[in-house]
Amino acid sequence: MRDILPADKARRERVLSVIRERYRAHGFDEIETPALEEYSRLHAGIGGDNEKLAYNVLRRGLDADAIRAAADDQGALADLGLRYDLTVPLARFYASNRGQLPGVFRAIQIGPVWRAERPQKGRYRQFVQCDIDIIGDDSSRAEAELMVASLDAVDALGLEGATVRINDRRALDWMLDSFGFTTEERPGVLITIDKLDKIGVEGVTAELRERGAAASAVDAFEAFLQRPQTMEYNPFGERQIRKALPDGAPDDIVAHLVGIGEAVAAGRASAVPSSELADIPLVFDPFLVRGMGYYTGTIFELAHPSVDYSLGGGGRYDGMIGRFLGQQVAAVGFSLGFERLVDLVADGTGAAERAVVLIHDTDVPVGELVSHKAALIAAGARVRLERRTKNVKALLERSAADGYTAFATVSAGTSELELKPLS
Numbered sequence: 113m114r115d116i117l118p119a120d121k122a123r124r125e126r127v128l129s130v131i132r133e134r135y136r137a138h139g140f141d142e143i144e145t146p147a148l149e150e151y152s153r154l155h156a157g158i159g160g161d162n163e164k165l166a167y168n169v170l171r172r173g174l175d176a177d178a179i180r181a182a183a184d185d186q187g188a189l190a191d192l193g194l195r196y197d198l199t200v201p202l203a204r205f206y207a208s209n210r211g212q213l214p215g216v217f218r219a220i221q222i223g224p225v226w227r228a229e230r231p232q233k234g235r236y237r238q239f240v241q242c243d244i245d246i247i248g249d250d251s252s253r254a255e256a257e258l259m260v261a262s263l264d265a266v267d268a269l270g271l272e273g274a275t276v277r278i279n280d281r282r283a284l285d286w287m288l289d290s291f292g293f294t295t296e297e298r299p300g301v302l303i304t305i306d307k308l309d310k311i312g313v314e315g316v317t318a319e320l321r322e323r324g325a326a327a328s329a330v331d332a333f334e335a336f337l338q339r340p341q342t343m344e345y346n347p348f349g350e351r352q353i354r355k356a357l358p359d360g361a362p363d364d365i366v367a368h369l370v371g372i373g374e375a376v377a378a379g380r381a382s383a384v385p386s387s388e389l390a391d392i393p394l395v396f397d398p399f400l401v402r403g404m405g406y407y408t409g410t411i412f413e414l415a416h417p418s419v420d421y422s423l424g425g426g427g428r429y430d431g432m433i434g435r436f437l438g439q440q441v442a443a444v445g446f447s448l449g450f451e452r453l454v455d456l457v458a459d460g461t462g463a464a465e466r467a468v469v470l471i472h473d474t475d476v477p478v479g480e481l482v483s484h485k486a487a488l489i490a491a492g493a494r495v496r497l498e499r500r501t502k503n504v505k506a507l508l509e510r511s512a513a514d515g516y517t518a519f520a521t522v523s524a525g526t527s528e529l530e531l532k533p534l535s
């Protein structure tokens with residue numbers, strides 16, 4: 113967890129304002145949920161490994177004897193917890209407020225979440241998530257809207273050239289079934305397959321054998337990964353998808369993915385006709401897993417050529433809201449990795465505001481200072497008063513670091529201010 117200094121805070125707010133503006137332009141409405149959720153919801157078996165990283169809140173009123181008696185049962189010790197993502201709270205929010213929401217609800221959620229991570233570069237215990245979700249639409253249009261809006265937001269931040277890696281959990285399950293992996297061993301197999309880009313084919317197959325996965329299934333999987341392939345380029349579409357999967361991939365899943373690509377192409381207003389599928393910023397990845405246990409269909413991650421890690425991701429989680437509502441509701445979401453985006457975005461993102469530092473002598477009457485400041489504020493500037501110090505250069509450097517763009521010196525009786533740029 114970190115303290116955020118003024119210059120960094122201003123930069124973060126500029127990035128957030130761009131994201132909010134682009135998401136609102138695409139028809140999403142912002143909501144807010146509490147930082148705390150009930151322990152039972154956060155530990156319902158749908159949050160994957162994040163449930164193990166949740167910060168739990170001790171029940172109120174427990175004495176020492178009660179704590180000792182419940183020492184082996186976290187559910188008896190805690191009744192609340194800090195949210196570890198924004199999806200579980202959204203599902204509870206929708207179930208609680210459905211009667212006041214439209215049939216297809218497009219939500220923005222931006223706020224901090226907490227996980228008891230091992231601190232390291234780029235990974236924090238408190239961090240901001242920027243989510244958009246569509247609830248109540250089971251068509252490919254929902255995925256396409258999320259991708260177009262997210263790509264638009266990233267473009268607006270000056271990070272053009274982003275792409276989306278996409279897969280479908282149903283295709284992944286079908287592929288593992290075709291190799292011969294059993295339903296019982298599938299969770300462990302997915303954990304290993306998720307390491308493919310880190311440890312390679314040999315590492316993955318060796319780990320699968322160590323896990324005790326069916327030998328014939330591992331052999332079939334290894335043979336598929338090592339099959340001869342042509343080096344031809346295939347843009348996103350049916351050919352790319354079928355070439356990346358074993359023969360006989362289900363037509364409905366392939367059609368769903370192709371439909372998403374066509375809709376994204378149309379939404380991105382590509383110069384290439386969408387029927388040619390030649391300029392779609394999507395890449396089919398049959399081994400994209402994503403670790404959250406609640407995904408039921410399409411899954412995706414945001415990639416950018418400047419970095420080798422994802423800048424966001426999401427997927428379809430049609431089964432989650434039904435746990436709270438008692439009936440199935442279609443849902444799909446996309447989360448931008450705000451902390452990673454902030455590190456990549458250039459300082460100049462967004463329109464620079466007019467920000468002025470007034471450096472004044474100690475003998476300037478307070479009324480004159482307040483008058484000068486009020487006049488500049490009325491003209492649309494942001495203004496800070498600073499008493500002149502011996503080291504004016506250091507004062508100006510600090511002001512520039514805080515986002516100020518100009519300064520003026522004020523002496524007693526000054527009627528006209530001479531603004532000079534801070535550089």
